Amino acid sequence: MTATQTRAPEAPTRPTDNAARRWTTPGVLLVLVIGLAALPTLQESLGLDAYLIVFGYTLFFWVTQASAWNLFSGFSGYLNFGHAIFYGAGVYVTANLARESDPNIFVAILGGALAAAVVAALIGYVIFHRGLAHEIFALFTFALAIAIGVLVRNVDAIGGGGVLMVSMVTYPEFLGSVNEMLYYLGLLLAVVAVVAAALVQRSRLGLGLFAIRDDERVAETMGVPTFRYKMIALVLAAAIGGASGALNAVMISFIEPEATFGIDVSVMVVLMALVGGRRHWAGPVIGAVLMFSLSDRLTGLGMTELSQLLTGLLLVVVIVGLKGGIHERWQRRPRAGLITFLGVLLVLLVTGLGGGFIGALLFALLAMIVVLVVPDAWWARLVNRSREGQPR
Amino acid sequence: MQQWIQALITGLLLGGLYATLSLGFSLTWGLLRTINFAHFGFALLASYVTYELSTVHGFDPLLTLVATVPIGVALSLGLQWFVSKVKLDMFGTLVATFGLLLVLEAAISRYWLQDLRRIPTENNPWLSNVLSVGPYTMPVVQILGLVAAVALCGFSWWLLQRSRAGYAIRASVENPTMARAFGIDATRLGYLIAAISGVSVAIAGSMIGILYALSPASALIWVPVTLAVVLLGGLANPVGVAISATALALAESFTRQFADPSLAQLVALGILVIVLLFKPSGLFRPTVEVSER
């Protein structure tokens, strides 16, 4: 067995990547990030409306939170239903900093990350020694988040007697208006979250977490330091969630314990990751883009019952039709999925039919889901018929 | 001293409601491997039907059980059919049932609007129908609720632990393949469990309709306490549910009486967090110990 030193093990995706393929994903992502970063400055000249900046920020927020959550829960199988604990820790760092003077946004973000990391370390240290079953862990964290909400409500030192306001924060001039600052920092945190998830997934830590997810005791006896790995992943996920929470406090400006530690954030990140796919860093990104652009378009329609109905139906359809989540199903039909998505997106953007960029993005994703949901048997017949041109 | 006993009574009566509400959720989770968030939608629908029949059509609120129980059972059976056909893992059922909850909330707010609704006092005799023993008072409707809770938990305990069907159910949950080999029809038994959950969620829903104001968004108020009762009581363990529901309700009641009502939920959830830290499977053994593979 010749000992030749080569790269770290590949990402455990189904098709073994060759070198060329290996660099396309990061390449494409880099171009996307640069494009997104340029958006605010090009916004006027391209004639896009300024709302895209705010939509962009909130989209980055959800991508960050869903990716951070998945980094621990998706990879390790311990579904955390109290992610709002870490998000809320970040929010309340900014809120408490803002009690005296307008806080510096970077101090707030780092403080939020630190606070969330400390809270995660505490919770992790206590819980992981107890060996809670996965579903008990899930609902234990759910109850813990709500208990912390009630605690913050009643402890004036943290909760400020129930209400804290964040109106202004100080930040470097070159970031532009508050909305642009939120956009840029939101994009930065989203990139950090996604890159962290991708790096973890491709590293020894990722392999260890996947092993923990499938059979923790076997993983432990094969040498995986399960306690240490669960702690590292949880603290990392919490830090990113806390940082993003600290930034989001500026957007909410009215900070209340029930809303911050309530089920909104905790349940939404789980839905986004489960819908998008838990086993790959791209899963929560796709889930976040789909769920948020859907809710954004639907709030625009002003028909509340319809939007609730559509969101509920979509959840059922996707979790039933695409068992492992959109990304996993996409891996079985990568070309067809991508062509549908890009095709529909371009058509809608050109014709302006979908009601602007966000509508086009949403319908392109929904079209891709339809293509992916079609069962294999039908798909095979469909593809063959189109190739050979005559019906079977 | 009198306050202690009155707080004890109030806690017991509240425990009855918590137990009835949590029983179905616990059985579905423990025996049917489904974390059913639509459960809270079923309860809300039952509350609204009770409100509608008593306020608009003048029926006695308790009599509306004749309508809400069949609805609850039908919805639970329908869900069980859907879940058994669709083959989702535990967390897949959670997403699907959360979706169904949203659909139910949309339907409810379509018909009853977003407005706060409550049965007016003249249509709701149960609000003033109170049994008083010395200085202590007990609303009769909550006593009936407690009786229903004891009956439901008792029956499901007897069914699971002492009846042949119960033995078959537990066997088929613990080792489905082996059970099927012995000819146990798991689906039929699954429907039996779903029916029991349907009855209990409907009774709890109607009780909530009688006692509280309703709005389409109020379904989720009951999620934390139900999770606490189910986790504390051990999955699908009817006796565990009954005792943990009472324990949590008493803790809340005493906190409200002697400390401050705003801390009640903190005390209840605090107990849960502490107990789970020392006994991860809850105070009582789950009915079916998922064997270490």
Added chain:
Amino acid sequence: MKKNSRAFSTLGSIAALSLILAACGTSSGGTDGNSSTGGSDAGGSEDPIRVGGTLALSGPLAATGEIHRLAGEQYVEWLNDNGGLLGREVEWVLLDDESNPQTSAAAYNRLISQENVDLLIGPYGTANITAAMDVAERNEMVFPQHSATLTYAYDYDRHFPLFASGIDSSRTVSETIFDAYAELADEAPQTVGFVVNQNPATDFIAHGHEDAPGSVQVAQERGLDVVLEVDFPQGNTDWGPIAQRIKDADPDLLWVGALGGDSPALLAALSQIGWEPRHQFHLFPAPGLLLGAGEVAEGATSTTLYEPQEPYLSFEGGQDVSEMFTAAAEEAGLPYAVAEMQAGLSWATWQTITAGVEGAGSLDQGEIADYLVNNSIETVLGEIDFDPEQNNYYGDLVAIKQIQDGEFTVVYPADKTADGTTIN
């Protein structure tokens, strides 16, 4: 089981397809947001003036959001029937903020930059108003709002509050409550018990904020003996123990920091343990539900800024809001169709927009703001003079109403009562 899972995937694809068609169908109407122009013979042929705003059409605040939606729609209809604004038709672009501040802030960004609305109107609820006001301030737009009570938090010079309680609202509202009960002279309550919802709005009026005193301190200042002070969480599930503590404290005046459905539940619990409040005050109850509580609610007082009775009916638009709102509410099937404080606040906010635009004769935000600050505005709440020195707040117009023989009627101050009815 292959056959079944295949069947379900097909079902999934059909459902997803229908989703797309539904989404396409609904949004192909070009502009987003259901705009209600109402009115037929609106003036002017130019494109309509678009007023943007959000309301809680879903989530915990939706019950009251619904009232503001109906009142707003009726006003726009009335406005377009009476020549619209500057001779142009008015269109209200309404989005749902789902009772969530973050959604509200994002929606106002959309209204301003995507919908490019000409004017803004605030959402419902203190949290959502605070979030939306930041967005309005960044865009220097006039921001009239009807229901924010945390008066200490707002210093934006183009924000126009219609919750007419003065800048020091926790003190002024409290003083008005106790002034009303002082009318009872020797029968006035000596002891008071506080039971307060932790919601920010009710908590602020009851406990105040830092240097601004709330009702508890004001009661003590006035020599009343506070025999009970208890907070309950939003979504409280048991009223028994709270009722028991009230019975033990036995206050002359039961001061309930109520929101929505709290009051009837508490009164039911009190009647079950056989305790009748001698005097009872409820801060922001859902009026329909309180009346629904029947006999136990007799004598209950609450705050108001508009009631469908004199003198309000003779104020500017007082008659219109009552008739149009009640008709629309009955048609929509609301269980309680009476136009009261919330509907009045909404109508007054729209009146402020109309007065500002017509007075300034233009849609320029600065001119509208200047006009509103320098002129008194006639509204259903009465005459209002926004005072720039007090962050555009003004005098206290809060009145106290009481349930007498199953009906609400204003009992204090005297100039707001119909034919001199007094508190009992």
Added chain:
Amino acid sequence: MSTDILRTDAVTKTFGNLRALDQVTMSVRDGEILGLVGPNGSGKSTMINVLSGFLRPSGGQIHFGDTRIDTLAPHRVAELGLARTYQIPRPFSTLSTLENVMVGGSFGRARTDRDPRTTGMQWLEFVGLGDQADDAAESLTLHQRKQLELARALSCEPRLIMLDEVLAGLNPTEIEGAIELIKSIRDLGIAVVFVEHNMRAVKGLCDRLFVLQSGQQIAEGDPATVLSDQAVIDAYLGSQHA
């Protein structure tokens, strides 16, 4: 005298009031194949679980080389070079066959300078699973899963490997293949603890035997003498008559 790679002193394991292991003292010499045999329920699997750290002993000590391991976390035990297979295969179901082996290659005693993907492929080929590398572990047959168990244990680069009834459920040809495989493992200088009911394989492979009955040691020594020992025969025959 080759040195002892593993030594247990009076190891006990109780489940409630059931004494699964009762004061068991045994040792495994470097490079040898030790047969751990005994009737069903004699505590063989429990012994492997305890040795590998999967279960904590209730009493007694275990030494691996000169390090005491019964107080170490199981992953520390694996890093020292002790690996095991499971009687009922427990693959990482959502990972591919190669990824399963890469877990061993990335942790355990594997030196970090070696790419686990390459070493993983080598071990897969070694056990004959070369062309199943990218299949999902879930899709493997029972025999293939047993081979995967072996490959996974070997990928930890152990000094001692414990095989828990790897022959159970295999047809004769598969058994022959497995025996050859175990011989080649021994040739790599890895000590083997071989838990097995197939006496023919035990006789063919083992240098020494250690016999357990209801948690207690009843015999030890070379296969020929041990299998003719009356107590051992009674233990097996006795169990057949009971």
